[in-house]
Amino acid sequence: MTIHETALPVVTDLRVALGERIVLPGDDAWDSARRAWNLAIDQRPAAVALPESAEDVVHVVRAAAAAGLRVAPQATGHGAGALADTDLADTVLVSLSRLRGVTVSPQNRRALVLGGSHWNYVVEAAAPHGLTAMHGSAGDVGVVGYALSGGLSFYARTHGLAVNHVRAVQIVTADGRIVRASDDENADLFWAVRGGSGAFGVVVSLEIDLLPYADVFAGMLLWDASRAAEVVPAWAAWTRTLPESVSTSMRVMHFPPMPQLPPFLSGRSLVVLDGAFLEPDAAADALLAPMRAFEPEMDTFARIPSAALVMMHMDPPEPAPAFSEGAMLASLPDDAVEAFLGACRAPGLFIAELRHVGGAASRRPADAGAVGALDGDYLVVGIAMVPGAEFAVGALAAVRGVVAATAAWHSPSLALTFIDGGVGREHAFGDAGRRLRELKSAWDPRGMFAAGHPVD
Numbered sequence: 001m002t003i004h005e006t007a008l009p010v011v012t013d014l015r016v017a018l019g020e021r022i023v024l025p026g027d028d029a030w031d032s033a034r035r036a037w038n039l040a041i042d043q044r045p046a047a048v049a050l051p052e053s054a055e056d057v058v059h060v061v062r063a064a065a066a067a068g069l070r071v072a073p074q075a076t077g078h079g080a081g082a083l084a085d086t087d088l089a090d091t092v093l094v095s096l097s098r099l100r101g102v103t104v105s106p107q108n109r110r111a112l113v114l115g116g117s118h119w120n121y122v123v124e125a126a127a128p129h130g131l132t133a134m135h136g137s138a139g140d141v142g143v144v145g146y147a148l149s150g151g152l153s154f155y156a157r158t159h160g161l162a163v164n165h166v167r168a169v170q171i172v173t174a175d176g177r178i179v180r181a182s183d184d185e186n187a188d189l190f191w192a193v194r195g196g197s198g199a200f201g202v203v204v205s206l207e208i209d210l211l212p213y214a215d216v217f218a219g220m221l222l223w224d225a226s227r228a229a230e231v232v233p234a235w236a237a238w239t240r241t242l243p244e245s246v247s248t249s250m251r252v253m254h255f256p257p258m259p260q261l262p263p264f265l266s267g268r269s270l271v272v273l274d275g276a277f278l279e280p281d282a283a284a285d286a287l288l289a290p291m292r293a294f295e296p297e298m299d300t301f302a303r304i305p306s307a308a309l310v311m312m313h314m315d316p317p318e319p320a321p322a323f324s325e326g327a328m329l330a331s332l333p334d335d336a337v338e339a340f341l342g343a344c345r346a347p348g349l350f351i352a353e354l355r356h357v358g359g360a361a362s363r364r365p366a367d368a369g370a371v372g373a374l375d376g377d378y379l380v381v382g383i384a385m386v387p388g389a390e391f392a393v394g395a396l397a398a399v400r401g402v403v404a405a406t407a408a409w410h411s412p413s414l415a416l417t418f419i420d421g422g423v424g425r426e427h428a429f430g431d432a433g434r435r436l437r438e439l440k441s442a443w444d445p446r447g448m449f450a451a452g453h454p455v456d
Contacts, residue, residue, distance in 0.1 A: 018059065021050040021098075034093060036077025037140070040321035040386045041084045045072065045093035052098045054170065054178055054204040057115075061202065062176035064092045065448060072450040073202040075116045075142030079149075081324065081420030082452030091450050094202055096142075104129055109212065110167065113143050115204045122208075123307045130214035132306035134162035136417070137249075139310035140317070144206060148197035149416040149453065150371050152379065154218070154276040154309060155211060157247045157359030163194050164365050164372055165209040171201040174444040178204065183367060192439040194369020195416070195429060198451035199436075200443050211306075217284040218276040218309050219301030221291055225269035228252055228341060231294055235273055236337045236354070238290050239378075244359035246287060248275030249313075251353040252344040264298065265314075274312055275356075321386040325399045326418030328357070328376030328411040336409045340380065343405035346398035349385035354378055370432040375413035380406050416453050428453050 015022050023033040024047050033048040046069060049060040064071050070091040072083060096116030103112045106129035111122055119135035122143060126132055134153045136146055148169075151162025159165070168182035171193060179201070181190035193200050223231055235250045242248075250273050257267035273291060277284035281303055288301060316322075329336065332354065344352040357379050364373035382399030386392050414428050429436055433455075440447075440455040447456075 018049065018051070018056060021052065021056065022060075023048040023050065033095065035319070036074070036080035037319045038077055038080045038322055039319050040323060040392075041077070041080040043077075043080060043083070043088060043093060045088040045091045048093045048095055050095050050098050054099075054172065057094065057099075057172045057202050057204055058176050058178060060092060060094055061172050061174070061448075065174065065176065065446075070448055070450045071202065073115075073198045075144055076118055076140065078138070078141050079145055079417065079420075079452055083450070084420070086450055086452075086454075088450070096144075096202075096204075099204065104131070104210070106131065109210045111208050111210055113206055113208060115144050115202070115206075117143050119143055119146070119310060123310055126210050127214075127305065127307040130212065131210040132213050132216075132309070133208065133210055134159065134165050135310055136162075137310070137313035138315035143208070144203045145197060145452075146417055147206065147208065148193055148195070148203065150195070150374065151417065152355070152357065152361065152374070152415055154247045154312075155213075155278070156357065156361040157244045158278050159211065160360040160363065160365065161371070161373065162208075164368055166194060166206055167209060168207040169193055169203050170205045171203045173201045174446065174448045188439055189443060191369045192436055192443070192455075195371030195432060196436050196440070196451070196455050197453070199440060199449050199453070199455040201449060213278070213306045215303055216276050216306045216309055217279060217281055217301065217303050218274075218312055219299070219304070220272055220274035220312060221294075221296035221301070222264070222273075222298035223271045223294065223296050225252060225254075225271055227294070228271045228344065231271050231273075231291075232341055232354075233334060233337050234294060235291065236332050236334075239332075239356045242287065242356070245278040246275065247356060247359075248273060249353055249355040251351055252341075254346070254348065254350045256349055258349075276309060276312075322383060323386060323392075323395045323399050324381060324383040324418065324420050325403045326379055326381040326415055327403050327406065328374055328413045328415060329378040329380055329406060329409045330376050330411040331409060332378045333409070336406055339405045339408075340402065343382075343402040346384070346394070346401065348391060348394060348398070349387070350395070350398045351381075351383040352402040353381040353383070355381070370429055370436050371416065373413075374415055375430075376411035379415055379418065381418055419453065429455070
């Protein structure tokens, strides 16, 4: 089936109903509509829908079903790499970029989040009430994809995964209905989407718990990469002593000379420790002292507004082309650290990262969904920017190399938000896989929804 054949059935129905909110190949807006935040991914669906309401989504799903097309929901496209090996020629990409907004209920510390919203919206809405959220390290990541795929926050060692803070979802299912799912309504679907996410429908809103932090002790320590051999092992040993109130990451970062970078980054290789301490200042200072003893050239740790935490990790603020891969580590002994360091020397704009996990993130709540915890105390991640096609082979080798170097310590658990493509996805849902497949057959018997982490 060619892209032209699959596009024809949606023209008369979707275009009449949605006008410019449906974009087809050949339209002036085609390239911008199909573009993901991750610019390394060239998405070529049959059509792109730009709904502005839940009712628009209903119409898109019903029309796609009538035309025999599949549907792939997408909020921002940060995780588009996970969908890259899926043929989208018979698929309507439902971009939720126009369905954004957050309503905060400070009395019960909850937020109602529309399906295309990213974390910046939630953090900004919650801050005036002295609240924050289980966001990740970048504020422009979509709430739905991140939260329903697990969501590893700098608050995770204390409060667990973000998915366990989701209280209800509204989702457009394969039969074109808006269904509310929670512990009390459609409980089987609520279990499934907390991990299965886009495989069960288009989530048009969700309700999440907020956290009671107006401020947090957070920041970063920075050294030249020549210090990596002493700093990284010291960080690994230090993390084994920390309480669950502390979540940190350790990165080895390589930056080519780039005028858009600040001078302390451009053309340099660095070691960076960053994180958050849910402790009073004096206690946090005492806990951080062993790493400060290594005399970093930059130390930004201080009491900051919790809303500023989303900027601390220095993730790119604009869409960018990148490859990434990650794996959970059961432990991080000295020989694992040595293996990690050996894989950190790749050239180009490359980042090798270790995140301290464990704590509450490794404990599954009794009422959790398909994904509720991560089995492993650390996460290893490789990220490489791909400024041009000629860099793709080297970038892919670099990110896979840092993960492969630590293979002896991998846990079978997978952090879904750090998986691009199909590598290792057969283990993505662990023991929950069988029940997820059964519920997929019940709620989406034709396999209408295409998800980055498929349930099949």
